[in-house]
Amino acid sequence: MPKISIIVASEKLDKLFPAATLATTAAVMGWESEMFFTFWGLLALKKGYEPKEVSSDYKSYEDDLRRAISSGAMPSWLEILEQGKKTGKLKIYACSTTMNFLGVKTEDLVAYVDEVVGAASFLSKAKDSDINLFIS
Amino acid sequence: MEANIVVDARNKSCPGPLLALTKAVMKASPGQIIMLLSTDPGAPQDIREWASHAGHKVLNVEKMGETYRIYLEVLG
Numbered sequence: 001m002p003k004i005s006i007i008v009a010s011e012k013l014d015k016l017f018p019a020a021t022l023a024t025t026a027a028v029m030g031w032e033s034e035m036f037f038t039f040w041g042l043l044a045l046k047k048g049y050e051p052k053e054v055s056s057d058y059k060s061y062e063d064d065l066r067r068a069i070s071s072g073a074m075p076s077w078l079e080i081l082e083q084g085k086k087t088g089k090l091k092i093y094a095c096s097t098t099m100n101f102l103g104v105k106t107e108d109l110v111a112y113v114d115e116v117v118g119a120a121s122f123l124s125k126a127k128d129s130d131i132n133l134f135i136s
Numbered sequence: 137m138e139a140n141i142v143v144d145a146r147n148k149s150c151p152g153p154l155l156a157l158t159k160a161v162m163k164a165s166p167g168q169i170i171m172l173l174s175t176d177p178g179a180p181q182d183i184r185e186w187a188s189h190a191g192h193k194v195l196n197v198e199k200m201g202e203t204y205r206i207y208l209e210v211l212g
Contacts, residue, residue, distance in 0.1 A: 001189075021151045028158045029189040073149055083155050086162075 003032035005126035008041035009136035013051040013065060013077070014058055016044055019135045020077045024084030031089065034129075036122045038095035041136070042102065045094055045109050051077060085112050093117045093125075137196055137207050139171035140164070146175045146203060153179045154186055157208065161192065166212035169195065174204050183208065 004026045008019045019035065026033040037045050044051060054062045068074045084090035091114045099105070099116060106116060117125075126132060143160045145153035153174040160170055172183065180197045183206050187194050195207040 025151050025154060025186075028154065029186050030191075031189070068149070073147055073152070075148075075152055075155065080151060080155065083158070 001031050002026075002130040003128060004034070004131040004133070005122075005129040006033075006035045006132075007122075007134045007136075008035055008037045008044070009039045009134065010055070011040045011043040011049070011051060012053055012055045013062075014054040015041075015135050016051050016077045017065075017074070017080075019133075020080040020084070022133070023090055024080045027084040027087040027089035030087075032091075032129075033084065033089055034091040034093065034125060036093045036095065036117070036126070038098050039136075042095055042098040042104065045092070045113055046104060047108060047110055049110075081112065091115075091125075093122055095119075095122075137171075138169065139207060140168040141170045143170055143172045145179075146173050148174070149176050150178055150182065152176070154182055157183065157206075158186075158190075161190075161208070161210055164210045166210055168210045170208045170210065172204075172206040172208065174206065175202050176204075180204055180206055 006019050006023055023033045023035050094113050094116045096116050096118045141160055143156050145156040153176050157172050184194050192211050193209040195209050198205040
């Protein structure tokens with residue numbers, strides 16, 4: 001089966017949504033799928049975090065996106081990820097370096113994080129991917 | 137075409153229709169036919185791609201006004 005690896009380096013709604021969509025879609029297609037949350041992306045893995053903002057360049061579209069989600073036209077990014085996790089094909093990794101400098105502890109992370117890893121470990125897992133994306 | 141299960145994902149955009157369909161497939165039995173209703177113009181091709189990877193079969197796609205009716209046979 002093909003494999004996709006996505007590095008997520010932003011906690012903004014407009015970055016998390018496509019990252020989760022691609023990762024979960026791959027998982028429900030039976031692909032191996034993995035996401036590595038680093039830098040500001042790691043903030044999205046903290047318990048209780050709910051993305052409400054889009055990137056500053058696209059502020060004028062923020063209300064449109066929120067409306068699409070609250071109306072049910074678009075699922076929330078967490079609902080998307082949860083469905084990907086249910087397949088057993090989606091792995092979620094948190095960046096250990098980012099956790100250090102942001103002072104985030106393992107117990108601060110949401111339960112669906114599979115592992116806390118460094119760059120070398122993630123590269124080793126991702127090296128045989130067919131698709132690699134960096135979303136920030 | 138007769139369907140055993142109807143999944144209404146109208147007014148949902150990608151990946152809503154596919155996720156709604158995969159949820160239904162997980163609960164369905166082999167041989168059952170699911171009719172997915174979707175207004176997302178990307179859905180017919182998306183569902184075909186997904187089915188070819190996931191091992192299910194798109195039997196037919198009909199367009200009724202703005203709504204696509206996508207018939208999927210659940211395979212084992």
